[in-house]
Amino acid sequence: MAKPIQIDTFKEYQYLSEATLSADGRRCVYVQSQSNAEGTGYEHDLKCWDFDQKRSIPLTSGHKERNFLFEDAEHILFPADRTGEDEKAAKQGKTQTTYYRLNLNGGEARKAFTLPWKVTALKPVDGETLAALVLKDLDELPIEGLEGKALDKALAQREEEKDYEVLDELPYWFNGRGFINKKRTWAVLVKPGTDEAQILSPKYMDVRHLEISPDHTKIAIAGPEFDSVNSQTSVLYLIDRASGERTTLVPSGKWSFGHLGWLNDNQLAVTATDYQTWGSSENAKLYTIDIASGAMTLLNGEDLSWGSSVGSDAKLYGGRGWKIVNGEIWTLLTWDNHSELTVFDRQGQRRALTTAEGSVDFFDVQNGRIVMSAMRKMRLQELYELKDGVEIQLTHVNDAVLAESYVAQPEKISFTNDGVRIDGWVLKPIDFDPVKTYPAVLDIHGGPKAAYGEVFMHEMQYWASQGYFVFFCNPRGSDGRGNAFMDLRGKYGTVDYSDIMTFTDLVLKTYPMIDEHRVAVTGGSYGGFMTNWIIGHTNRFACAASQRSISNWFSKSLTTDIGYYHNMSQMDSTPWENPEKMWGFSPLKYADKAVTPTLFIHSDQDYRCWMAEGLQMFQALKLHNVDARICLFHGENHELSRSGKPIHRIRRLKEITQWFDQYTDHLSVLEPEEETENETEA
Template sequence: MENLKLKDFLDYKFISNLEISPNGAKTGFIVHKADYDNNNYQSNIWLLDNTTKEYSKLTGLNEERSFLWLNDSTILFPATRDKKINEKVSQGETWTSYYAIKINGGEAEKYMDIPLTVTAIKAIDEDNFLLTAKYDNYRTDINSLTGEERAEAVKKFQENKDYEVLDEIPFWSNGGGFTNKKRNRIYLYNRAEKKATPVTSELMAVTYFSYKDGKILYVGNEYEGKMEQREGIYCYDIASGKTETLLPKKDFRVSFAEFIGDTVICSLNDCKEYGLNQNPSFYTLKDGEAVLLKKHDTWMLNTVGSDCKYGGGKGYRVVDNKLYFPTTVNKDAFLNSIDLEGNETVLTKANGTVDVYDVHNGKIVFAGLRGLRLQEIYDVVGEEEVQLTKFNENVYNDKKLAFLEKCNFINDAGMEIEGWVLKPTDYEEGKTYPAILDIHGGPKTVYGEVFYHEMQVWANMGYFVFFCNPRGGDGRGNAFADIRGKYGTVDYDDLMKFTDIVLEKYPIKADRVGVTGGSYGGFMTNWIIGHTDRFRCAASQRSIANWISKFGTTDIGYYFNADQNASSPWVEHDKLWWHSPMKYADKVKTPTLFIHSEEDYRCWLAEGIQMFTSLKYHGVEARLCMFRGENHELSRSGKPKHRVRRLEEMTNWFEKYLKD
């Protein structure tokens, strides 16, 4: 077996958008692979035969990133293959082209051109579609113009690329660019008439939608000036063209809403006990009121971290009068179901993650991470899982991998904290080694016992790698996750005690230990270097330096900071500064590398620059590597060359300071 290398992730296969055909015979899914030379990802549709379990590639142009089943034998997918349409888009028109391909073979053929930038789509029948699309309140509809009027509009469109005019917050979003007065809007599209009919208003931002028997159920937030963190639930009747408010936008954050029969089931968070990050509970709606179905103390999401996923899929599904959903418990993400009696069932038993899934006539198929295996597709048969694919089996069989060792401990509050250690893959008794503490983001996410490329690379290079789930993380209920107003205190205590225990238990050179983390982990890295000099070096990624500047510059700052810090710049201003790592930058002695993306609007570039400048001002060795064209997701879905450079920068930094 050979050592796992830094660039080996370029050969990994990532699975997303898993959907079973209407008749249950086939499962479609997307397989992605990094293309280093072209600095993008090759994405193609694959099919799994649910009877024979054989699987094969359906498309081959490497740009099919999503799809939907039109019927049992035909798949639709968006693509940019039409030069004329592409030219129109370059001139400011909005179009999304869909192609149809038969699953039994043949070339894909143009099916329809929708005059919108589609974000999600569902087929009602072969001519009628329900979709969401981007709507810009300040954009001129160039699609409908001709002659001189069109020429003038195209000229204005090109000129306006030099400007951004802001009059609301948030005005940008991570991964979405500038979003001022832009909304995700619902439309009905008729293919025969080539007509798109808007369902929601110009200022309604739709966050979730579903369809049943001529009715569109959706979650939306209508706002102007400032978006508040509350949503309403609405139902649009296609036949009458009327919208009914089922739950007013007032008291709740709403994750989703679905029909089970004639009943609406939804997840709601009233934010009263634990703020914005409070775990939502299941409700049904009756006469404009929310009726509690079952209180929940876990998030209805897969929050187990890994740098080996790409793309997504549908999170909530209603099948046979049950709602299916993922949820994170401790270190694992499971698939669960719940019925209208509040009976909840855990459907997957094995540790790891359920990343994407579908259900048909009681049959469950999912893609996820299991142990040190990268993503594969599995059948759920009773309480057993059967692995169906072997896209990444060579990594498991041919590469040296470090196996996780449990290293749980009891913190100062008497809580058991989960932790793990990876030994160097070529570990020898009697030798001592350098080590790296890796801190997860969120903070409401978790580390699990799954494959993490960067950690495996470092273990293969002769490092101990250790990580844990300190207070503030997901999977253990609201009280454990609630660190509002405590950032850098109880979580810091957990991380430092964990470090003490690991150094005591393992043959690690105490003066050759580094620390890294991204997002919240970047905040903690910045915080740590201002409160201890026990780490020889640090790599701070997409970090937070100053809660005051983050409040006014980031896509979530004005509400997330106020909630998580229990203060604002005008209420307990000093508290925001007290929790800011920049306040303690004059105490830093640790050489620190900063990794930041130019278009990271979640933890904006200014955060990294402030901390970098502070260290340089005080004579501390520091380096900042800024990535153009990337956002907060650099380490997970950034361009391949950028992901390589990021990991090279970090690894070289550790090699410089941690190796003799």
């Protein structure tokens, strides 16, 4: 008999990221992560799949190694502070990053060099030069060259300034990064072991892309450049290595680049959009850029969803989603309810290399060999080699985790609403008996430009193991179906709400063993918005759990990292142009109509959907005598459910499940009963 998935089973999951092939294609180095024993964070180690030996070889055991790069076919570099030098320097007000070199043929990692910046990415340019992306605080008091009393005074001033945040830019904070006012990512050329360094980017540019030409003579950098308000458009510069000259290929003010790479020594490829037709969620198109003239030419004008938007709470980090090989563009696309590895030839013609249900999360290709991380057949992440169209599983790091567990298989339900096809799925509870009745959970994804697919979701599988039906769908607004399907500007809570309610009706009709009086609803981010919207427009649900939600489009637009451009675009209005419209789409307006008992989950460092959103709705319900509770997590952000501290992820799931149990007259297993830290409840 299959065992139920427990609330903390995810602590056993192995999370894969950063899979990268050596130049000869004989090895694939990747990061393998898992929860630490205490549940307070995650451990990361480097592993190497050796294709000759057909096995995975551990490379590091420090539990902190990530963000590596190949120096050559047999050596990798990775940042680490194994002697405490970087920490000691930080206490002295200095910033540095130390890199170690590891021979893949064996031996211990040895210190390679130290760079005087906080490095976020490193790329080899030639045999002795590296290109780095480094963090720079433009407001930080400089201490370079200071000694003695002058240095002590400057450090004391820096310490005093930690008590204040002075803001004069938008955005001034960002989810997962904190306050970012006057903080930039610079592009720098360095020669390790020397004092030679060349800053490639202008002072106020925030570099998002750095690509080196195949002949190593030119470097392209792209990203926003601003000193007050980030318009979310990109500038593209070309740097000539010989002269150091920086020229503008594409000026700021129109285009936003999603991907960038060199097709050849004279031509770049980009995915770009001007947001003029479909707003801030518009799908990009594929262009080439001639570096002599800066002219952009459309290479593929199809309406495509770039990257993998198929969500799961059983993935932690990512890896490569775009690469140019011999003039062909390799990338990931979201297609319907799954993601595919796709290649565009030199004429822009597209061919899919994978079409299976599930998700391809990242990939690499080198010397004719293709590797990728995928979630297939409701299993957890593994590395695969794609050979002659066949996916060959390489790693088996997660096979044993769920081998004896009940994993509910999704049963697909498709229907037409307003002439539009909508896809959804149902998970049956453990030990399902068709003559019994069951409670159920409607789970709504975030985005809304995201997608559910046939991939493993821990929270859903846990609820199914606790005796709940779980059902979920991709309403209008979701990704993978083109711009027209995705476009919800000025329509939030209308067609999407209709799709979700029609889906709920169909599920209850198709599965009469679900007790319609014992159905709960939950969702996060946009799913939290929809949960808040639902409780103000129907009393059909026994209870609700609203997570990292949106309740008021005025506060959402004017306090969050993406509010001032994305959310105003999505509302198709601003607080000044049409305040009635924005208020009409705000769930808070309808809080006086709500009667559904509602739990709110929020994090105090969530700058994507700030905690004011959950607090406003919670307070409104309390004022109208509706059963309500909020659990606020200290030190967590918008990613709590996916990458928060494991003990916090357990507490979150426990809070939600207890709430469901209470109002659906159900009893779940909520072990482990762990004591958690840094949380306040109201």
